Amino acid sequence: MAQRARRSGGSGTAQRGKRRPRDNDGILPVLAKAVRDVETHAQRGRIDAAKFQAVALLVREERTRVKADTSVTDAQRDTELRRLDGIATILAQTAAREPSLFSLLDEDVEASDSALKLKREMQVAGGLAPDPEPERPRTPPTEVRSERQVVPQSVAAAQLANPFLAPDFGDATQRRPVERRLAGWELITPLLSSFENAVPGARSCMHLPEPTPSRLPSGLELMPHQARVVTAAAHGHRTYLLADEPGLGKTAQALLAAQAANAYPLLCVVPSVVKTNWAREVALWTPSRSVTVIHGSGETIDGFADIVVVNYEVLDRHVGWIASHGFRGMVVDEAHFIKNKKSQRSQHVLEIADRIRQRVPRPLMMALTGTPLINDIDDFRAIWQFLGWIEDKKPGPQLMTALEETGQTPVDRGFQAAARQAVIDLGIVRRRKVDVASDIPARRIADLPVELDLATTRSIRTAERELTLRLVQRYDAAVAARAERSDTIVEGIDHELVRRVARGELKDADRSSSGENVFALVRRIGRAKADLAADYAAQLARNAGKVVFFAKHIDVMDAASELLESRGIGYAAVRGDQTPGVRQRNIDAFVNDPNVTIVVCSLTAAGVGLNLQVASNVVLAELSWTNAEQTQAIDRVHRIGQTEPVTAWRIIAAQTIDAKIAELIDAKAGLAARALDSSDEEIASSADVQLEALVGMLTEALTDRQT
Structure with a gap:
């Protein structure tokens, strides 16, 4: 039996053992x-x-x-x-x-x-001896580091030279002891429920002081809602979930709050697409403060800088030195990126935040997001933990004290309202454009149905019928199996069984490429709409000025770019496979060059953080699976400084599942409205749009069959 070649290393190539006897497949x-x-x-x-x-x-x-x-x-x-x-x-x-x-x-x-x-x-x-399980490290989890970890030389010099690295407990405050009536209660679920079931009209923003004048660079001015946050930081408030709607100037608020709190050095963790923009904003709003941006292994960074900007994607290389660098403040931009606590990026962010709090009892901690709820109220957990409001499974000390001071327990009728207010008072800041920026023109979403060519429509409709037939067959098989086991006859439509069948279809779509699943179907529709969407963007550019074109998939962006190029239309592209420098040059070209009239953007690469308000028309060539992603894209244009009404044109393929998905996306917008804005509108189910789309297809088919 042949001996495997042995290789070692930290890059994932593990040692091999000998082959075991195996079957013919291998x-x-x-x-x-x-x-x-x-x-x-x-x-x-x-x-x-x-x-x-x-x-x-x-x-x-x-x-x-x-x-x-x-x-x-x-x-x-x-x-x-x-x-x-x-x-x-x-x-x-x-x-x-x-x-x-x-x-x-x-x-x-x-x-x-x-x-x-x-x-x-x-x-x-495959019949091989598996690689050995890695030994568990004996060092504490916060000390475990991958071999990719780096400590740039400039950082090492700064850590040796700067006196601020010593723990600072001078600003610690003592709270009076409170009776612990809530000991033993499970409190996280009631806290989350208090936001999901908020009473219409309930306050959704902490009390903010009246703004006081700030010293700003010449020519700059804060709007009153921005100045209130800066004033609160100057008065000593130190934790914020800054959840203003996109376009209300959260970056400026964070930088000026850090200046008011003297929270330097300041760490800013941001998406890669906006880290260059963060450096520009620092130079604009706080020009007296030095800023450094981490790229790759960070050889070029300035370890003595007041503000360090790092993107999520390279945080794993730098988490070791960052956690011990003596930061007195931390800003997490697009904080919904950390909603999955099992992800590496979330674990790194939470670890750094904990280490900062260990060294500085009252650091400035700010989570910035215009869309804190993506799919579920549970998305709050990681953000609250970053801010120190909760620990893994229980409230943190400050929140627990506030809950004890209510004098109530979860069985009391008024507990949820009091608990919700206790969390808000810790630092939730939520303002809507309609409330604080009345000078921003209105925004509207207009659905534009398009007719695909006959052959494509037939092909897509056939695929939809095949998918629907498969769902019906699975439903019928489940009904028959139940009848055989218990002689139970199902009358009408068993809606719970419909949902189980839909979940099963989604699970099978993960494991098999056979047949047309809902994801492949929607992507086919997106490709079929690409030329029509690009043609409409070209018409808008000729008649109404600059246009932002959003698509989800590369092949759709490629098709749009080819059509624009064939017509001699000047365009730029913002995509995930570009370097930050190329991306920024393309953004600058769209903003500043009158001959570049369209920017073709990736929903994921350009849907956050960018300022594209030079345009007032947005074309959404493909539908997103979440309302939040759609909103983020539109608000690249609809933001402070916009002088014209903004219209987002959603391109909908007529007579396809596209229309149903658009309805579901709109319905899901109610969750965030209820949780943060205390809206009294009906809350749609927080289940995935994919699931609801399949449930709708199957329910409609079963209804048609009965009639």
């Missing part, structure tokens, strides 16, 4: 099935990065083994290498669709724990 069929699963995920817009990386690692190792294996003939070796090349080709094609995956193909990239676990599972399935 590892290649396992890899082929896994790469098809990865491809399916990418086609429907979801990235399975762990499985992608696990397949890439195994393909690389298997290629090395095959080339070195002297026990096989040249023909056998060529056959295996060709099969491996086919798998590698699918990986490359998938990465071309989702450029964020390219970094996982680098030989030096560190493998995630999830990828290594999947790799071991695939080795077992």
Whole structure:
């Protein structure tokens, strides 16, 4: 039995053992099935990065083994290498669709724990001895660092030289002891429920003081709602969930609040697409403060800077030195990015925040987001934990004291209202444009139905019918199985069973590429609309000035760009596969060059943080799966400084599932309205739009059958 080549390293290439006796299938069929699963995920817009990386690692190792294996003939070796090349080709094609995956193909990239676990599972399935389980480190979790960790030389010099690195407890405050009547109560669920079930008209913003004059650079002026936050920071308030609607100037508020609180050095964790813009905003609003931006391993950063800007994507390399650098304030921009507490980015952000609080009892902590609720009220958890309001499963000391001071427990009738107010008073700041910026023109969303060509419409309608038929067959099979087990006859439509069938279809769509699933179907519709959407954007640009064009998938952006180029229309592109410098040059060209009339943007790469108010028309070529993503895109244009009414044109493919998805997206907007704005409008279900779309298709089909 051939011995595997042994390799070691921290980049995910683990040691191999000997082959176990295996079946005739071996590892290649396992890899082929896994790469098809990865491809399916990418086609429907979801990235399975762990499985992608696990397949890439195994393909690389298997290629090395095959080339070195002297026990096989040249023909056998060529056959295996060709099969491996086919798998590698699918990986490359998938990465071309989702450029964020390219970094996982680098030989030096560190493998995630999830990828290594999947790799071991695939080795077992392919008849190989799995890599050994990594030993658990004995050091505390906050001290565990990957081999990618870096400490730039400038940072090391700053940490040796700066006196602010010593813990500072001079600003600590003491609260009087309070009777602990709530000991033993589970409080997180009631706290979240207090926002989900808020009474219409209840206050959704902490009390803010009247604004006092601020010393600003010449030519700049704060709006009153911005000045109130800065004044609150000057008066000593130190934690904020700044949840103003997009476009109300949260960046300026955060920078000036840090200046008022003297919260330097200040750490700003932001999406990569806006980190250059953050540096510009620092120079604009607080020009006396130095700023440095971390790129890659950070060789060029200034360790002595007052403000350090880092993007989520490289935070893992720098979390070690950042956590001990002595920051007195931390801002997390687009804070809904950390809503998944299991993600690496969330864990790094929460760890850094905890370490800052250990050194500075009252640091300035600010979470900035215009869309704090993406799918569910539970999205609040990670943000509250970052701010120190809650711990993992219980309120933090300050919130617990405030809850005790209400004199109530969760069984009391008034507890939820009092608890909600206690959280708001910790620092929730939520203002709507209609309330504080009446000079911003109105915004409207206009649906523009388009007719696809006859052949495409027929193809999509056929795919929808096949999907609906599959749902009906699954429903009928479940009904028949129930009748066989219990002789129960279902009269009418069992709506709970409908939802279970829809969930099963979504789960199967994750595992199989056979048949037309809802994700592939929506993507097909997006490609079919691409030219029509780009043509409409071109018409708008000729008649109404600059236009922002948003799409979700690269192939849709490519099609739009090709059409604009063929017509000689000046355009720029903002995409996820661009370097920050290229992206910023393209944004500047759109803003400043009169000949560049359209910017073709990725919903994910350009949907946050950018200021594109030079335009007043937005074309949404593809529908998002969340109202929040759609809102973020529109508010790149509808923001302070806009002088014209803003219209977002949603391109809807007539006679397809597109229209139903648009309705569901609009319905989901009610959740955030109730939780943060105390709206009395009806709250739609917080379940995923994908699920609701399938439920609607199946329910309609069953209803038609009964009539």
